[in-house]
Amino acid sequence: MxxxxxxxxxxxxxxxxxxxxxxxxxxxLANSIAKQIxxxxxxxSEFGLKDESGSVSWTNGSxxxxxxxxxxxxxxxxxxxxxxxxxxxxxxxxxxxxKIDSL
Numbered sequence: 001m002x003x004x005x006x007x008x009x010x011x012x013x014x015x016x017x018x019x020x021x022x023x024x025x026x027x028x029l030a031n032s033i034a035k036q037i038x039x040x041x042x043x044x045s046e047f048g049l050k051d052e053s054g055s056v057s058w059t060n061g062s063x064x065x066x067x068x069x070x071x072x073x074x075x076x077x078x079x080x081x082x083x084x085x086x087x088x089x090x091x092x093x094x095x096x097x098x099k100i101d102s103l
Contacts, residue, residue: 001067002078008047008061010096011037017079017093029075036066068103076100088092 018030048059
């Protein structure tokens with residue numbers, strides 16, 4: 001198991017980085033990652049998450065620590081590599097990509 005600290009922004013962006021299509025196991029693992037980092041009802045309230053004009057804002061937030069299996073880490077690293085190869089790294093997601101790459 002590997003641990004990864006994710007900010008509110010990381011948790012909002014990470015599902016977009018995950019594969020949207022692929023083999024059955026790959027998609028099952030991607031879904032498990034997305035489910036694992038999903039915000040609970042209490043976190044939505046705690047962080048003041050709001051959907052405003054098609055974007056999400058928050059007033060409070062801290063990093064949360066998540067544990068990922070070796071197979072999930074492989075999916076995360078593959079997604080990071082694919083984003084780099086497709087030149088889809090942005091200033092907003094660079095820190096998250098670097099966290100993934102350090103696993």
